[in-house]
Amino acid sequence: MIEPGQLILLISHKGKRYLRKLEAGGEVHTHDGKLLMDEVAEAGFGQYVKTHLGKSYLVLKPTLHDLIKGVKRQTQIMYPKEIGYLMMKLGIGPGSTVIESGTGSGGLTTALAWFVGDTGKVITYERRADFYKLAGKNLERVGLAHRVEQVNRNIEDGFLHSGADALFLDVRTPWEYLGAIPDAVIPGAMCGFLLPTVNQVSDLLRGLEDGPFAELEVLEILVRRWKPVADRLRPDDRMVAHTGFLVFARYMEQPEVQPLPGDEPEGIPDSALSDEDPDDAPVTEDDPDALEV
Amino acid sequence: MIEPGQLILLISHKGKRYLRKLEAGGEVHTHDGKLLMDEVAEAGFGQYVKTHLGKSYLVLKPTLHDLIKGVKRQTQIMYPKEIGYLMMKLGIGPGSTVIESGTGSGGLTTALAWFVGDTGKVITYERRADFYKLAGKNLERVGLAHRVEQVNRNIEDGFLHSGADALFLDVRTPWEYLGAIPDAVIPGAMCGFLLPTVNQVSDLLRGLEDGPFAELEVLEILVRRWKPVADRLRPDDRMVAHTGFLVFARYMEQPEVQPLPGDEPEGIPDSALSDEDPDDAPVTEDDPDALEV
Amino acid sequence: MIEPGQLILLISHKGKRYLRKLEAGGEVHTHDGKLLMDEVAEAGFGQYVKTHLGKSYLVLKPTLHDLIKGVKRQTQIMYPKEIGYLMMKLGIGPGSTVIESGTGSGGLTTALAWFVGDTGKVITYERRADFYKLAGKNLERVGLAHRVEQVNRNIEDGFLHSGADALFLDVRTPWEYLGAIPDAVIPGAMCGFLLPTVNQVSDLLRGLEDGPFAELEVLEILVRRWKPVADRLRPDDRMVAHTGFLVFARYMEQPEVQPLPGDEPEGIPDSALSDEDPDDAPVTEDDPDALEV
Amino acid sequence: MIEPGQLILLISHKGKRYLRKLEAGGEVHTHDGKLLMDEVAEAGFGQYVKTHLGKSYLVLKPTLHDLIKGVKRQTQIMYPKEIGYLMMKLGIGPGSTVIESGTGSGGLTTALAWFVGDTGKVITYERRADFYKLAGKNLERVGLAHRVEQVNRNIEDGFLHSGADALFLDVRTPWEYLGAIPDAVIPGAMCGFLLPTVNQVSDLLRGLEDGPFAELEVLEILVRRWKPVADRLRPDDRMVAHTGFLVFARYMEQPEVQPLPGDEPEGIPDSALSDEDPDDAPVTEDDPDALEV
Incomplete structure (x- = not known):
C-alpha cells in the first residue's frame, strides 16, 4: 500500500514514463487512458495497474536516477x-x-x-x-x-x-x-x-x-x-x-x-x-595513510 | 566551537591522520605529543592546534571519503x-x-x-x-x-x-x-x-x-x-x-x-x-525518455 | 611530375575521393566532370587541377591509411x-x-x-x-x-x-x-x-x-x-x-x-x-630487461 | 640455418637478453658462460643452445619490438x-x-x-x-x-x-x-x-x-x-x-x-x-567517405 504524498513512477509497455506524487482519489492521464491513483496505491510498487482502456502500467518507486x-x-x-x-x-x-x-x-x-x-x-x-x-x-x-x-x-x-x-x-x-x-x-x-x-x-x-x-x-x-x-x-x-x-x-x-x-x-x-592518489591507492592494513583511531 | 560527539579529523604537518569523536575534557595521544580536545573544540574546523610538544595539527570535519x-x-x-x-x-x-x-x-x-x-x-x-x-x-x-x-x-x-x-x-x-x-x-x-x-x-x-x-x-x-x-x-x-x-x-x-x-x-x-545508455544519453527537452510529469 | 603507375588520390571540394593509378593519356570521370591524368601528373602532389566543368580537385599521394x-x-x-x-x-x-x-x-x-x-x-x-x-x-x-x-x-x-x-x-x-x-x-x-x-x-x-x-x-x-x-x-x-x-x-x-x-x-x-608490461614499462638505462648488446 | 649478418636474440632461462649480429666463428659472452655462434646458426630460430657451462639459451629472430x-x-x-x-x-x-x-x-x-x-x-x-x-x-x-x-x-x-x-x-x-x-x-x-x-x-x-x-x-x-x-x-x-x-x-x-x-x-x-572520425568510423559499403575507384 503506497502512502499519499509518495512519489511514484508509472511506466507503459512502450516505456513511456510518468512521475507523480500519489494523491488519494487522484487520476493520471496517460497516452493510453486514465489511471486511478487509488488502484495504484493498492497495487503497490513493482506491480501492474490498468488504464480505463485496459493498458498495463508498471508502478515503481523512483530512484534518484x-x-x-x-x-x-x-x-x-x-x-x-x-x-x-x-x-x-x-x-x-x-x-x-x-x-x-x-x-x-x-x-x-x-x-x-x-x-x-x-x-x-x-x-x-x-x-x-x-x-x-x-x-x-x-x-x-x-x-x-x-x-x-x-x-x-x-x-x-x-x-x-x-x-x-x-x-x-x-x-x-x-x-x-x-x-x-x-x-x-x-x-x-x-x-x-x-x-x-x-x-x-x-x-x-x-x-x-x-x-x-x-x-x-x-x-x-x-x-x-x-x-x-x-x-x-x-x-x-x-x-x-x-x-x-x-x-x-x-x-x-x-x-x-x-x-x-x-x-x-x-x-x-x-x-x-593530499595523498597522491587518494581514491585509487590499493589500501592495506599497513598503509601509511591509514588512520590511527 | 565543535560539539561533543562530533567526529574530528586531526592531521599532522607530516600528514599523519587521527580520526576521533570529540569528548569534553578528552585527550588525543599523537606521535607528536598530546592534544587537548577542549582546545580542539574551541579552535574549530579548519584551524590549527598545538600538542604539548608544540607541534601543529590541523582540525578538519571528516567527509565520507x-x-x-x-x-x-x-x-x-x-x-x-x-x-x-x-x-x-x-x-x-x-x-x-x-x-x-x-x-x-x-x-x-x-x-x-x-x-x-x-x-x-x-x-x-x-x-x-x-x-x-x-x-x-x-x-x-x-x-x-x-x-x-x-x-x-x-x-x-x-x-x-x-x-x-x-x-x-x-x-x-x-x-x-x-x-x-x-x-x-x-x-x-x-x-x-x-x-x-x-x-x-x-x-x-x-x-x-x-x-x-x-x-x-x-x-x-x-x-x-x-x-x-x-x-x-x-x-x-x-x-x-x-x-x-x-x-x-x-x-x-x-x-x-x-x-x-x-x-x-x-x-x-x-x-x-532500460534505455540503452541511461547515464550517458545527452538528454534534451524532446528526449523520448523525458518524463511526462 | 608524377610518374605513370603511381597511385594518386583526388579529392573534390566536397570531400569526394577518387583513388587511381596514373596512366599517361588517361582520364578520371568524377561527379564534377572529367579530369585529365596528364594535367594531374604535371600539377604534382599537393596541387589542384580542374575538371572540364571547372571544378577544382586536390591531388594527394595516398598514405596506407x-x-x-x-x-x-x-x-x-x-x-x-x-x-x-x-x-x-x-x-x-x-x-x-x-x-x-x-x-x-x-x-x-x-x-x-x-x-x-x-x-x-x-x-x-x-x-x-x-x-x-x-x-x-x-x-x-x-x-x-x-x-x-x-x-x-x-x-x-x-x-x-x-x-x-x-x-x-x-x-x-x-x-x-x-x-x-x-x-x-x-x-x-x-x-x-x-x-x-x-x-x-x-x-x-x-x-x-x-x-x-x-x-x-x-x-x-x-x-x-x-x-x-x-x-x-x-x-x-x-x-x-x-x-x-x-x-x-x-x-x-x-x-x-x-x-x-x-x-x-x-x-x-x-x-x-614475457616481461609483465612489455610496451608500457618506462624503460631506463638500468632496466633489468634492457638488452646486453 | 641462420645466415651470417642476421640479427639474433638470445634469451637465458632467467630472461636475460642478448642481441647480436651472427658472425661465423664468433662467440657471445653471457652471464652464464660462452655461446658459440656457429652452434647458434646450426640450431636455428626457436631452438635452444647451451653455454660452455651447460646453461640453455633460446635463439629468436628479433622483431622490431x-x-x-x-x-x-x-x-x-x-x-x-x-x-x-x-x-x-x-x-x-x-x-x-x-x-x-x-x-x-x-x-x-x-x-x-x-x-x-x-x-x-x-x-x-x-x-x-x-x-x-x-x-x-x-x-x-x-x-x-x-x-x-x-x-x-x-x-x-x-x-x-x-x-x-x-x-x-x-x-x-x-x-x-x-x-x-x-x-x-x-x-x-x-x-x-x-x-x-x-x-x-x-x-x-x-x-x-x-x-x-x-x-x-x-x-x-x-x-x-x-x-x-x-x-x-x-x-x-x-x-x-x-x-x-x-x-x-x-x-x-x-x-x-x-x-x-x-x-x-x-x-x-x-x-x-578530414572526416570527423577517420579511424573510428564504422565503415560500410555505402559510406559517403568510401572511395570511388
Whole structure:
C-alpha cells in the first residue's frame, strides 16, 4: 500500500514514463487512458495497474536516477557518474549544508537535495530568471523543494550565506568567484568544480594556487558499458568519452603557513594533506595513510 | 566551537591522520605529543592546534571519503568511484533500507550508513566471524553503528529481512543467491553486484536472465587523474585500470509477462524499461525518455 | 611530375575521393566532370587541377591509411589503431613473410602487403569465394596484388605454406586451428588474433595454454580523439569504446620444457620471456630487461 | 640455418637478453658462460643452445619490438602503441623518405628505418652531440644505420633536405619550427607531433592554424592489458594512463583558398579533407567517405 504524498513512477509497455506524487482519489492521464491513483496505491510498487482502456502500467518507486532523468531541462545537466563521485568527495550526506551555482535546470540541485535529507540544506544561486523558475518547478515536482533555498542572483555580487559544509561551482569562469568562497563556507570545506575544457582547468588551477586552497585535484570519470549478454560478453561499441573535468580543492585559511626558524611548522604542506592518489591507492592494513583511531 | 560527539579529523604537518569523536575534557595521544580536545573544540574546523610538544595539527570535519579511508581493513574495500555510482543507481538516500552482503571490513557499509541517515537502515550479512567483528568496530569508531544491523550468517541460508528498497552483493558467486532476493526486497527494487572477472559476470548474467530480473546492466568506472599544474597540465602517468565490473538488475515479479492474443500486453519488455545508455544519453527537452510529469 | 603507375588520390571540394593509378593519356570521370591524368601528373602532389566543368580537385599521394579507407568492403575491417600495433608486435617489415586468415575484404591484407614491401610476401587464406574475389580486386586496385598470394581454402584443412615469420588469425573460432600453426611458421614466430568477445578470448587462451605457445598477451587499444581547437581544447564527446581484443602468443617448440633434477633447465618459463608490461614499462638505462648488446 | 649478418636474440632461462649480429666463428659472452655462434646458426630460430657451462639459451629472430626494447637510452623513448599508429598515419612504408627531429636515443629512428626498408630513407636531426652519437651506436648495433642519415644540427637553422614524404617532430616547442616544414616536405605530406602537456598542444594548434596546414587532428592512444588467464579473465590492475598527445596535420600549399564570387571554389575546406572520425568510423559499403575507384 503506497502512502499519499509518495512519489511514484508509472511506466507503459512502450516505456513511456510518468512521475507523480500519489494523491488519494487522484487520476493520471496517460497516452493510453486514465489511471486511478487509488488502484495504484493498492497495487503497490513493482506491480501492474490498468488504464480505463485496459493498458498495463508498471508502478515503481523512483530512484534518484529516475528523478534526475525526469528533470525538464534547458541546459546540459550533470551525469550520474559525476554526481555520485561529487557526493563522496564533498562529503555530502544527511544534514549537510551545501552551496551550489549555477542552478541551471536543477539536475544537480535535485541530487544534492536528495542526499542532504530533511535535516540538511541546499542553497543554489542562479542569475538567469528563466532557469531559476524552471529549476523551482522541477524541484517542486519531485517533492524536494523544501530542502532547497533558491537565490536569483549573480554570484559576482558574492554569496549571501556563510558556514556551508561544501560548495560546488558549475559556471564558465569559476576563477572569477574564488574570492567569495571564504565568506561562504567553513574553514576546511571541500569545493568542487566542473569544466569542459582544459584551458578552463588551467585558469582555475592558477586561481586556486593563488588563493587559500589546498589539496588540488583534477580528474575525469569514464563509464564504459558492456552488452549484458552472457555468452557474447563485450563492451559497447561506443561510449561517452567526455563530459567534463572535475576539480577539487579544500578551502584553508592558512594553506601555506611557513615554519618560523627555530619554531615548529605552523602549516601543513599540500603534499601532506593530499595523498597522491587518494581514491585509487590499493589500501592495506599497513598503509601509511591509514588512520590511527 | 565543535560539539561533543562530533567526529574530528586531526592531521599532522607530516600528514599523519587521527580520526576521533570529540569528548569534553578528552585527550588525543599523537606521535607528536598530546592534544587537548577542549582546545580542539574551541579552535574549530579548519584551524590549527598545538600538542604539548608544540607541534601543529590541523582540525578538519571528516567527509565520507575520510571515513572510508580510515576503515581498518583485512579485505579489499570498494573505491569511491564505485560507491558514489552505486548510491545513484540503487536509489540510496535518507530513509532507505538496504541489504548488503558480505560486510567484509565494512567500507561500503560505512558509506551506506552515511547516506541512509538516521531514518534509514543498513542490514549487512557476513558469514565470517572475524570480519563481522572488525566491521562492527569500524562502524562504532565512525559513529554510524546505530544505523546498521549486522548479521553473522551465511546468505546460503537466505536473508532474514524483507521489504528492503535495494540490495547489494559483493560475494564471489552471487548467482548462487539470486533465489533469496525476492523474499528480501520490494518488487521493483534495484540490485547491484561487484565482480572482478568477466567469467563471473557471464555466470551472473545467466542467473539473472533465468530469474525474475529486468534492466540488466554491466559497466566499469574509470577515474583518470591529472597532475594539477596549470602550465604543464597533463594526465598522471599511471592509473588504476581495473577494480571490478558493476552489474545492476531490477527485481521484477513478472519481468517477462507475455501479452495474450487479443488482449493487452501485461508486461513490459526489458527494452522499454532500460534505455540503452541511461547515464550517458545527452538528454534534451524532446528526449523520448523525458518524463511526462 | 608524377610518374605513370603511381597511385594518386583526388579529392573534390566536397570531400569526394577518387583513388587511381596514373596512366599517361588517361582520364578520371568524377561527379564534377572529367579530369585529365596528364594535367594531374604535371600539377604534382599537393596541387589542384580542374575538371572540364571547372571544378577544382586536390591531388594527394595516398598514405596506407587512405588505401585502407578505400577498400570496398563486405565485412568489418580492422582499424588503424590495431593494424599499426600488430605490425610492431608481429615484427612485420620489408622482407617479412606472413600468413593471414581470413582475408575478408582485404583491409589487413592491404596493410600487410604495404609493409612487407617487394621483398616480402603475404599469404592470405579465405574459404568464401566471394570474399576471395573481392579482396583480389581491392588489392589489384591499390597496386599491391603482386605481394600477395591468395588462397581460397578452409584452414580447417591446414595451411599449404611453411616457414612464415608471423601469422595472424581473424576468424571466429581460432582455437580450432592452433594445431595447424607449427607446420606453417618458424619456431619462435609471433602469432596474433583479434576477437570481439571475452568468451572467445577465454576459449583461445585455453587452447594456447594447451599448445606449444608462450608469452601470452591480451590487450585492447583505445584511441581518444580531441577537438583540435586551441582555446577550447577538450576530448570528443564520444569515442569508439570497443573493436576487439588483441591476443598474442609466440609459437615455441618446447615452451614448457622442465629442468631435470641435477641438470640444467632446458626450457625457459613464460615469465622469463614475457616481461609483465612489455610496451608500457618506462624503460631506463638500468632496466633489468634492457638488452646486453 | 641462420645466415651470417642476421640479427639474433638470445634469451637465458632467467630472461636475460642478448642481441647480436651472427658472425661465423664468433662467440657471445653471457652471464652464464660462452655461446658459440656457429652452434647458434646450426640450431636455428626457436631452438635452444647451451653455454660452455651447460646453461640453455633460446635463439629468436628479433622483431622490431625487440630491437626497440634493446635501444640504449638516455631519453624517454616512444612506445609501440604510438609508433605503430604513426606509421599508418604518416604513410611510412618501404621506399618512404621521412624527416625526424629530435633523434634522442634513436628509438623511433629505429622503427622508421625498419619500415622504410632499403629503398627508403630516414633523415634525423639532433642538436645534442651526445644523443647524436648514442643514436648512431644504437642504429649500428641493430644493423639499420645504412638507411639513416643523421644530422647533428639545430632545426632552428632549418632542415637541409627537401621533398620528404612525411615529417615527425618530437621536440619541446614544435610550433617554433613550423616555418621550416614547407621547404622540407612535398605538398600534401603528413606531419606528426608528440607532446606531453595540453598547454603544448594548444600552442601547436595555434601555430598550425596560422600556417599552411589542414586536417588537424589530436588524439591519445591507450593500451589496456588483460591478465591472460582463461578462467579468471580480467584487466590488469594498473595501466599506463599517459605518454603523450599525438597531433597530425597535412602540409598544404593553399589550405584555405577561398572561392571567387561567380567562380568555382579553388580550395577545399578542412572539413572536406578530414572526416570527423577517420579511424573510428564504422565503415560500410555505402559510406559517403568510401572511395570511388
